[in-house]
Amino acid sequence: xxxxxxxxxxxxxxxxxxxxxxxxxxxxxxxxxxxxxxxxxxxxxxxxxxxxxxxxxxxxxxxxxxxxxxxxxxxxxxxxxxxxxxxxxxxxxxxxxxxxxxxxxxxxxxxxxxxxxxxxxxxxxxxxxxxxxxxxxxxxxxxxxxxxxxxxxxxxxxxxxxxxxxxxxxxxxxxxxxxxxxxxxxxxxxxxxxxxxxxxxxxxxxxxxxxxxxxxxxxxxxxxxxxxxxxxxxxxxxxxxxxxxxxxxxxxxxxxxxxxxxxxxxxxxxxxxxxxxxxxxxxxxxxxxxxxxxxxxxxxxxxxxxxxxxxxxxxxxxxxxxxxxxx
Amino acid sequence: xxxxxxxxxxxxxxxxxxxxxxxxxxxxxxxxxxxxxxxxxxxxxxxxxxxxxxxxxxxxxxxxxxxxxxxxxxxxxxxxxxxxxxxxxxxxxxxxxxxxxxxxxxxxxxxxxxxxxxxxxxxxxxxxxxxxxxxxxxxxxxxxxxxxxxxxxxxxxxxxxxxxxxxxxxxxxxxxxxxxxxxxxxxxxxxxxxxxxxxxxxxxxxxxxxxxxxxxxxxxxxxxxxxxxxxxxxxxxxxxxxxxxxxxxxxxxxxxxxxxxxxxxxxxxxxxxxxxxxxx
Numbered sequence: 196x197x198x199x200x201x202x203x204x205x206x207x208x209x210x211x212x213x214x215x216x217x218x219x220x221x222x223x224x225x226x227x228x229x230x231x232x233x234x235x236x237x238x239x240x241x242x243x244x245x246x247x248x249x250x251x252x253x254x255x256x257x258x259x260x261x262x263x264x265x266x267x268x269x270x271x272x273x274x275x276x277x278x279x280x281x282x283x284x285x286x287x288x289x290x291x292x293x294x295x296x297x298x299x300x301x302x303x304x305x306x307x308x309x310x311x312x313x314x315x316x317x318x319x320x321x322x323x324x325x326x327x328x329x330x331x332x333x334x335x336x337x338x339x340x341x342x343x344x345x346x347x348x349x350x351x352x353x354x355x356x357x358x359x360x361x362x363x364x365x366x367x368x369x370x371x372x373x374x375x376x377x378x379x380x381x382x383x384x385x386x387x388x389x390x391x392x393x394x395x396x397x398x399x400x401x402x403x404x405x406x407x408x409x410x411x412x413x414x415x416x417x418x419x420x421x422x423x424x425x426x427x428x429x430x431x432x433x434x435x436x437x438x439x440x441x442x443x444x445x446x447x448x449x450x451x452x453x454x455x456x457x458x459x460x461x462x463x464x465x466x467x468x469x470x471x472x473x474x475x476x477x478x479x480x481x482x483x484x485x486x487x488x489x490x491x492x493x494x495x496x497x498x499x500x501x502x503x504x505x506x507x508x509x510x511x512x513x514x515x516x517x518x519x520x521x522x
Numbered sequence: 523x524x525x526x527x528x529x530x531x532x533x534x535x536x537x538x539x540x541x542x543x544x545x546x547x548x549x550x551x552x553x554x555x556x557x558x559x560x561x562x563x564x565x566x567x568x569x570x571x572x573x574x575x576x577x578x579x580x581x582x583x584x585x586x587x588x589x590x591x592x593x594x595x596x597x598x599x600x601x602x603x604x605x606x607x608x609x610x611x612x613x614x615x616x617x618x619x620x621x622x623x624x625x626x627x628x629x630x631x632x633x634x635x636x637x638x639x640x641x642x643x644x645x646x647x648x649x650x651x652x653x654x655x656x657x658x659x660x661x662x663x664x665x666x667x668x669x670x671x672x673x674x675x676x677x678x679x680x681x682x683x684x685x686x687x688x689x690x691x692x693x694x695x696x697x698x699x700x701x702x703x704x705x706x707x708x709x710x711x712x713x714x715x716x717x718x719x720x721x722x723x724x725x726x727x728x729x730x731x732x733x734x735x736x737x738x739x740x741x742x743x744x745x746x747x748x749x750x751x752x753x754x755x756x757x758x759x760x761x762x763x764x765x766x767x768x769x770x771x772x773x774x775x776x777x778x779x780x781x782x783x784x785x786x787x788x789x790x791x792x793x794x795x796x797x798x799x800x801x802x
Binding site: 437478 | 571572598599620621622623624625626673676677678679680681683685686687689690693694698726759765766769771775778779781782787788789790791792793794795796797798800801802
C-alpha cells in the first residue's frame with residue numbers, strides 16, 4: 196500500500212497567509228485513542244479487515260464514532276482524499292482517523308520535505324498511500340502530485356496541519372457527489388471588513404469579481420478543505436493545481452459548477468510558521484503572484500470587450516459621460 | 523453637600539493653565555488674483571459638464587493654491603452657463619459642444635497646461651484652497667504623482683467593485699501601502715515630468731495611467747485626504763447596472779494586463795520554492 200514514489204523536497208503546501216491570530220492547539224493525546232485501537236493499527240495490512248460495523252462495540256466512544264460513520268450520507272462516487280503535509284506529526288494521525296470515517300477509496304498523503312515523524316505516522320495508517328518528498332517541492336505542488344495519482348470520482352484536498360471532523364469534511368464530498376464540480380470553503384463569515392483584510396483576502400475577492408463571481412466572496416481554491424469532481428480535474432488539468440487561483444479561474448471560465456458549500460474555520464487553526472506571519476510575508480507574496488497568474492488567465496479568455504479599439508473606447512466613454520450627466 | 527460633577531471637565535483650574543492665545547496667527551495671504559498668471563507654476567484642470575451651480579466655488583478654491591496659478595476649465599456637453607461663469611472668473615475655458623467622454627477632459631486640459639504642476643479636480647467638487655494646496659506641496663517636494671489619500675468605503679467585506687479594483691491593482695503593483703488611492707480619484711496633482719512620461723492621452727484612462735506611473739518608477743504618494751465619497755453619487759440604469767462602474771473596472775483589468783506585460787505572468791512576485799517540474 197505504501198509507495199515512496201518521488202524523490203522530491205521542504206516547504207509544503209498550502210492555503211494561508213491569513214493567519215495572524217494565535218493558534219490554539221488541542222493536546223495531541225485527546226483524540227488519539229478514539230477510532231482505532233492500537234492493535235488494529237499494527238495489524239498486518241495484507242489481511243483484509245472486517246467491515247467497521249462488525250467490530251464489537253467495546254468502548255462507548257468508539258461506538259459513537261461508528262454511529263457517526265453511518266450518519267454520513269453514502270456517496271455514489273468513489274472518494275480520493277489528498278493530504279499535503281509538512282512536518283505535521285502533531286495532527287496527521289488524528290486527521291487520518293477523521294478521513295477514514297468518510298469511507299474513502301484511497302487516501303494519498305504527500306509528505307513535503309518532512310523531517311519529523313510524519314512519515315512513520317502516515318505509514319501506520321492501513322489505507323494511506325504515502326508520497327514522501329524528502330526535499331521541499333514548494334507550495335501546493337503536493338496537491339497536484341496527489342491529484343495525478345488519484346483515481347476517485349471525488350477529490351477532497353486537505354492539509355495535514357489541521358484536524359477537521361469528518362462531519363464537516365462530509366459537506367464537501369457530498370456537494371461534489373451532488374453535482375458540484377468545485378466545492379469551496381466559505382470563509383466570508385470569518386472575515387473582518389474589507390478595510391481590515393489582508394492583501395491575500397483582497398486579491399481573492401478581486402479574482403472572484405473579475406470572474407463575474409463576486410458571490411463567491413473570498414472563497415478560493417487556495418484554502419482547504421475543498422473538493423473537486425473528476426470532471427473538474429480533467430477540465431482544469433491536474434498540473435494547474437500547483438497554482439490554485441489559476442485552477443479556480445479555469446474552473447469558472449470553463450463553466451464548471453463552482454460553489455461555496457460550508458464553513459470550516461481554518462484561520463483559527465492555521466499553523467503559524469516563519470514564512471506566513473505578518474504583512475508582506477513570503478507566503479502572502481506567493482499567493483498574490485498566483486492571483487496575477489489567475490488574472491492573466493481571465494484576461495486571455497475575455498472576448499473582444501477588452502480589445503476595443505481606441506475609437507470605440509472613446510465613443511463608449513462619451514456615451515457614459517452623456518448618460519451620467521443627464522440623469 | 524458637594525454637587526456631583528456631571529462632565530469630565532473640571533472647573534476652577536483655569537488659572538494654573540497656560541493662558542490661551544487670544545487669536546491664532548493668520549498667515550498673510552496675497553489677494554487672490556482673478557486672472558491666470560502668464561507664467562504659471564500650477565495649472566488647475568477642471569473638467570465640467572453642466573456645473574453652473576458649483577463652478578464658481580471650484581474656481582475660487584483653485585485660485586488659492588499658488589500665487590502663480592492658471593485655471594483651465596474644460597467645458598464639454600454643457601447646456602447651461604458653465605462656460606460663461608468660468609470665463610467671467612478669468613479661467614482659460616476650452617469648450618466642446620458634445621461630451622468628450624468620461625475623464626477625457628483631463629487629457630485636453632493637460633495639453634493646454636503650462637505649469638510645472640498639474641492639479642486635477644472636477645467641476646462638481648467644491649474644495650477650498652486649503653484642501654488642494656497639499657497636493658501641490660507634495661509635487662513641489664519631489665513627488666511625481668500626489669494622490670488623494672481616500673480609499674472609499676471599506677466597512678463591508680465586499681466593497682464597491684471600483685473600490686475593490688483600486689485596492690487590488692495597488693496590491694498587484696507592489697504598492698499595497700497606497701490602499702485604494704488612485705489617479706481615478708480627484709483631486710490629484712502630477713509633475714510635468716510625469717506628464718511627459720505618461721503622455722496626456724493616457725490621462726483619459728486613469729487606472730492605466732496609474733499603473734504606468736508606478737511601472738515607470740515615478741514617485742507616487744498619497745498626499746492628502748479629501749473626502750470625495752459623499753460628493754460622488756452612484757447613478758444606476760433601470761436594469762440596475764452602472765455603466766460607469768463597468769467602465770472603470772474594465773480599465774483596471776486593462777491596467778492589470780499592462781502590468782503583466784511589463785513584469786511577467788506573476789507580476790514580479792516570486793514562485794517561492796515551487797518545483798513545478800515535479801508534476802508533468
